Amino acid sequence: MQIEVGDYLALASIVFGIGAIGFLVRRNVLVQLMSIELMLNSVNLMLIAFNRYMPANHAGQLFAFFVIAVAAAEAAVGLAIVISLYRLRKTVHSDRADSLRH
Numbered sequence: 001m002q003i004e005v006g007d008y009l010a011l012a013s014i015v016f017g018i019g020a021i022g023f024l025v026r027r028n029v030l031v032q033l034m035s036i037e038l039m040l041n042s043v044n045l046m047l048i049a050f051n052r053y054m055p056a057n058h059a060g061q062l063f064a065f066f067v068i069a070v071a072a073a074e075a076a077v078g079l080a081i082v083i084s085l086y087r088l089r090k091t092v093h094s095d096r097a098d099s100l101r102h
Contacts, residue, residue, distance in 0.1 A: 008049030016042035027093045029085065033078045040071045 019038030026032055044064045051060025082092055089096045 005049050005053045008045060008052075012042040012045040012049065015039075015045065027095055029078075029082050029092045029094050029097070032094060033075065033082070036074065036078075037071060040067055040074075043067055 016039050019035045019042065022035035022038065023032050026035070044067050047060040047064045047067070049060075051058065051064075054060075085097055086092055
């Protein structure tokens, strides 16, 4: 049994959907950041699946490395904002994030 590109795309779509729903439904900023990471990982899965479909072209792997770098930067900046929010309001709920305007 061979796994086709469509199987990878279906899995990546499901993971992206779980991440999008998690981001939209949850109020906890840490859970929202993890949901964003799920969405970025699903994009990486799609890029690598397309690269497996066309092995002579390594553009999918190169873009995946850039997505990993963006995810690392997003995690660092996001956690700094979460720490700042927690210091001000003693909570990590996103509906209290308007207090950072001061």
